Amino acid sequence: xxxxxxIPAALSVPEGENLVLNCSFTDSAIYNLQWFRQDPGKxxxxxxxxxxxxxxxxxxxxxxxxxxxxxxxxLYIAASQPGDxxxxxxxxxxxGNNRKLIWGLGTSLAVNP
Amino acid sequence: xxxxxxxxxxxxxKTGQSMTLQCAQDMNHEYMSWYRQDxxxxxxxxxxxxxxxxxxxxxxxxxxxxxxxxxxxxPLRLLSxxxxxxxVYFCASSLQGTGxxxxxxxxxxxxx
Numbered sequence: 001x002x003x004x005x006x007i008p009a010a011l012s013v014p015e016g017e018n019l020v021l022n023c024s025f026t027d028s029a030i031y032n033l034q035w036f037r038q039d040p041g042k043x044x045x046x047x048x049x050x051x052x053x054x055x056x057x058x059x060x061x062x063x064x065x066x067x068x069x070x071x072x073x074x075l076y077i078a079a080s081q082p083g084d085x086x087x088x089x090x091x092x093x094x095x096g097n098n099r100k101l102i103w104g105l106g107t108s109l110a111v112n113p
Numbered sequence: 114x115x116x117x118x119x120x121x122x123x124x125x126x127k128t129g130q131s132m133t134l135q136c137a138q139d140m141n142h143e144y145m146s147w148y149r150q151d152x153x154x155x156x157x158x159x160x161x162x163x164x165x166x167x168x169x170x171x172x173x174x175x176x177x178x179x180x181x182x183x184x185x186x187x188p189l190r191l192l193s194x195x196x197x198x199x200x201v202y203f204c205a206s207s208l209q210g211t212g213x214x215x216x217x218x219x220x221x222x223x224x225x
Binding site: 031032034042044045046049089091093099100101103104105106 | 158205211213215
């Protein structure tokens with residue numbers, strides 16, 4: 001059974017730091033993987049989607065990578081800002097017929113001025 | 114472009130009451146879904162729809178009904194509210210079932 005793990009559950013960094021958020025999964029047979037951001041009291045915003053055939057995706061200061069062989073995806077945030085403070089969740093779809101999203105519990109990020 | 118709109122934003126119910134959570138999207142997305150989010154358990158899929166007239170169960174469907182009479186709307190009905198249904202409910206849509214999902218801001222539901 002596919003499991004998605006995000007460690008650490010919480011992270012606090014000073015403004016300006018480059019940081020990496022981790023997402024691990026147990027079965028490498030995935031269809032795609034998405035990173036989301038959730039602000040307190042708000043819904044989720046899709047940040048990046050990586051297809052199984054891709055190694056990385058970039059959007060502005062965000063870069064998401066995918067390594068299926070090691071069961072890992074990382075979200076790199078360059079030059080972090082207080083506005084980046086939020087919970088970041090990863091979710092993946094398995095390959096095959098059942099393509100429902102399988103969610104991690106998220107990493108709560110605080111960027112301190 | 115409003116995206117995904119959920120109403121109400123907050124609701125308090127008594128055990129046994131019924132209610133409907135509304136979800137509407139204006140992006141002409143075929144795929145819509147309902148999730149609940151609980152501390153320590155992450156997001157869990159309640160029901161989903163791949164198009165008007167087609168719905169299916171997710172992993173936690175008991176106590177909830179859905180219908181999809183139009184592409185735009187996907188209401189979630191609580192038949193007889195129970196305290197275990199206290200949660201934050203999110204509606205999401207996507208153009209394709211495997212594409213990026215767009216979420217509403219959620220409905221925070223408390224059942225006493």
